[in-house]
Amino acid sequence: MGAYDDLIAYERETQALAQVMGRLSWDQETVMPKGAAHQRAEEMGALESVLHRRRTDPRVGEWLEAVDETALDHAARAQLRHILRGYIRAMRLPETLSSQIARVTSRAQGIWAEARAADDVAHFLPTLAEVVRLKREEAAALAQGGDPYDALLDDYEPGATGAGIAAMFDRMRPRLVELRERILGSDRHPAPLSGRFGAEGQMTVAREVASHFGYDWRHGRLDHSVHPFTSGSGTDVRITTRVDEGDPLNCLYSTLHEVGHGAYEQGIDPAYLLSPLGEGVSMGVHESQSRIYENQLGRSRAFCGWLHARLAEVFGQSGAADADAFYAAVNRVHSGYIRTEADEVHYNLHIMLRFDLERELIAGRLEVADLEEAWNERFQSDFGVAVDKPSNGVLQDVHWSVGLFGYFPTYTLGNVYAGCLYTALCAAVPSLDDDLARGHAETATAWLRENVQRHGGLYEPAEVIQRACGFDPHEGPLLDYLEAKFGALYRL
Template sequence: MGAFDDLMAFQRETEALAQVMGRLGWDQETVMPRGAAQQRADEMGALESVLHARRTDLRIGDWLAAVDEGALDQAGRAQLRHIRRSFARATKLPDRLSAEIARVTSRAQGIWAEARAADDVAHFLPILTEVVRLKREEAAALAEGGDPYDALLDDYEPGATAQGIAAIFDRMRPRLVELRERIMGSGRSPAALSGHFPTEGQMVLAREVATRFGYDWRHGRLDHSVHPFTSGSGTDVRITTRVDEGEPLGCLYSTLHEVGHGAYEQGIDPAYRLTPLGAGVSMGVHESQSRIYENQLGRSRAFCGWLHARMTELFGNSGAPDPDAFYAAVNRVHSGFIRTEADEVHYNLHIMLRFDLERDLIAGRLEVADLEAAWNARFLADFGLAVDRPANGVLQDVHWSVGLFGYFPTYTLGNVYAGCLYTALRAAVPSLDADLARGHAEPATAWLAAHLQRHGGLYLPGETIERACGFAPHEGPLMDYLDAKFGALYDL
C-alpha cells in the first residue's frame, strides 16, 4: 500500500492547490479591484504552471504502476481511475500551453465583462480569437487524431461524444419545437411579474430559499457577480447571483440553480475531501442537481404557492393576484434572448445553438470574426427573434471567454438526468407536493444527497444516475414531464 499512500498524499496537495486557484477565480469575479486584472492573469498562469507540473510529475506514473489494485477497496480503485485519466490528459499538454491558457482566459474574462456591459463585440473578439486558437491547440493535442471537440467534451462529461449528444438533441428537438408551437397557438399569454423589487428584499428571499433547499451556510456564502457561478468543494463552497430590481425571478432562480451545485459539493462524503472523488463526477451530473433544484422543485406548482405568499410579504403586489397567476408567471413560455432566464421549453434550444456553434469553432468551420453573424442568424431561425444587442446575443455567456468549450451540452444532459431523477424522487417521496407547499424542500434534497450527492466521483456519470434512479438515463422522462406540465398550464 506504500505506493498508493504516497500517490494519494501527493494528490491531496495537488487538489488543495487547485482549490486555491479556484478561490482566485472566485475573488476575480466578486471583489477583486478592476485594475488588478493583468496581475491576476499572471498569478493564475504561474499557479497553473505549478499545477501542470504536479499533474505531469513522472512519479505519478511510477506510483500507478506500483499499486496493487487488487488490494484496494471500491473507493481506492475509483481514485486510481480518476488519477490515471487526469495523468494521461495532462501529459499530452505542454506546460507552456496550460499556463498560456490560464493567463489568457483570466484576461479574457475581464474583457468579456467590459464588452458585455458596453455592448461592444469588437472589444471582445481579439481576445476570444486568442482563446479559440489555444483551445484548438489543446483539443488537437488531447485528441491525438480523434475528434478535437470530443477531447474537450471529455473534460466535462467523461465518456460522452459529440455524436452521442447530437443524437439525443435530434430526438429532443422535434418534441420541443412541437410543444412550443402548441403553446404559442394556445391563445394563452400569462402576465409577467411587475413592480419594484429592492435588492435587499431579493437577497433576503434568496438566502431564505437557499436555506430551505439545504445550503450549508457554515461552509458557504452568497455574493454578487456578472454571471452566477459556484466555486469550491468540501468545507468551502461559494455561490453567486445577480439582481435586477425590476425582475426578481432572475435572482431567485439563479440562486436556486447555484444552490443545487453547491449542495452537491457540500454533500459529498467527507472521506473523499481533497481527493479526485471529492467533487462532482461530471458537469452533466452537476447540472442535474442545479436544474432539479431550480425547475422540478423550485418552479413546481406546490412550491410556487409558498413562494407567492412570501413574496407578497416582502414586496406587496407583484402583478400576480393569486398563487395560480404567480405559478403561470414563473413558468411563462416566451421566446426571450437570455439562456439563464429561459423557460423550460426553450432552454434546451438555447443549448443546441451553442453546441453547434462551438463545435464549428473548434473544428475551424467557423471563425471568431464570423461568430456574431452566425449566432444572430441561428437565433432568428430557431426563436423567430432578431437579436437586438450583443449583450442579449453572443456576449451573454461567460463560458467561451474562460475557455469552457464542451461545457454547454452538459446543461441539457443535466436536464435529461434531472428528468430521470425527478421520476424516481416522486416515487420515493410521496409527500413531495405537500412538503413543497409548506416551503419544505429538505425531504427532496435529502433524498438527492443520500442517493446521488454523497457519492461524489465514486461512480461513472451514467452509473451515478442509474444507481439513483433505478434505470439507465434517457430523455423520455424529461420530455414527458415537460409535456405534462406545460400541457396543463396552457390547456393543450
C-alpha cells in the same frame, strides 16, 4: 500499498492547493478591492504554476505504474481512475500551449466584454479566431487521433461523446420546437411580476429558501456577485446571488440554482474530502442538481404557492394577482434572445445551437468569420425571430472567449439528468408536493444526497444517474415533464 498511499497523500496536497485557487476566485468576484486585479492575476498565476508542476510531476506517473490495482477496493480504483485521467490530460498538453491558451483567453475575455458592450463583432473575431486555433491544437493534442471535440468534452463530462449528444439533441429538438410553437400560438399570455422588491427583503427570503432546501450554513455562505456561482468543495462551499429590485425571481431562482450546486458539494461523503472523489463528478451531474432545485422543485406549482404567500408577507405583495398568476409568471414562456434568461422550454434550444456551432468550429468545418451568420440563421430557424444585435446573439456568452468549448452541452445534459432524477424522486418521496407547498425541500435533498450527491466521483456520470433512477438516463422524462407542465399551464 506504498505507492497508492504516497499517491493519495500527494493528491491530497494538490487538491488542497486547488481549493485555495477556488478561494481566490471567490474572493475576486465577491470582496476583492477593485484596484487589486493585476496583483491578484499574478497571485493566481503563481499558484497555477505550482499546480501545473504538481499535476505533471513524473512521480505521479511512477506511482500510477507501481500501484497494484488488484489489491484495491472499488473506491480506491475510482480514485486511481480520476488521477490517471488527469495525469494523461496534463501530460498530453505541451506547457507552451497551455500557457499560450491562458494568456490569450485572459486577453480575449476583456476584448469580448468590450465587443459585447459596443455590439461590435469585428472587434472580437480576430481574437476568437486565435482562441479557436489554439483550442483545435489542444483538442488534437488531447485526442491523439480520436475525435478532437470529444477530447474537449471529456474534461467536463467524462464518457460523453459529441456523436451521442448530437443524436440525443436531434431527438429532443423537434418536440421542443413543437412545444414552443404551440405555447406561443396559444391564447394565454401570462404577465410578468410587477412592483418593486427591496434588496434586503429579497436576501431574507433567499436565505430562508436556501435553508429550506437543505443548504448547510455551517459549511457555506451566501454573497453577492455580478454572475451567481458556487465555489469550493468539502466543508467550505459558498454560493452567490444577485439582486434586481424590479424582479425578485432573478435573486430567488439564482439562489436556488446555486443551492443545488452547493448541496451537491456539501453532500459528498466526508471520507472523500480533498481526494479526487471529493468533487461533483461532471458538469452534467452538477447541473442536474442545480436544475432540479431551480426548476422541477423551485418552479413547481406547490412551491410557487408557498413563495407567493411568503413574498406577500415580506413585501406586502407578490407582484401577481394570486398564486396561480404567480406560478404562471414564474414559468412564463417567451422567445427571448438570451440563454441565461430563457425559460425551461427554450433553454435547451439555446444550448443545441451553441453545441452544433462549436462542434463545427473545433472540427474545422466552420470558420470564425462565418460564425455570426451561422448563429443568426439558426436562431431564426429555431426561435422564429431574427437576432437584432450581436450582444443578443453571438456575443452574449463569455464561454468561447475563455476557451470553454465542450462545456455548453453539459447544461442540457444536466436538464436531461434532472428530468430522470425527478421521475425517480417523485416515486420515492410521496410527500414531495406537500413538502414543497410548505416551502420545504429537505426530503428531496435527503433523497438526492443518498442517491447522487454523497457519491462524489465514485461512479461515472451516466452510472450515477442510472443507479439513482434504476434506468439508463435518456431525454424522455424531461420532455414528458415539459409537455405535461406547460401543456397544463397554457391549456394546450
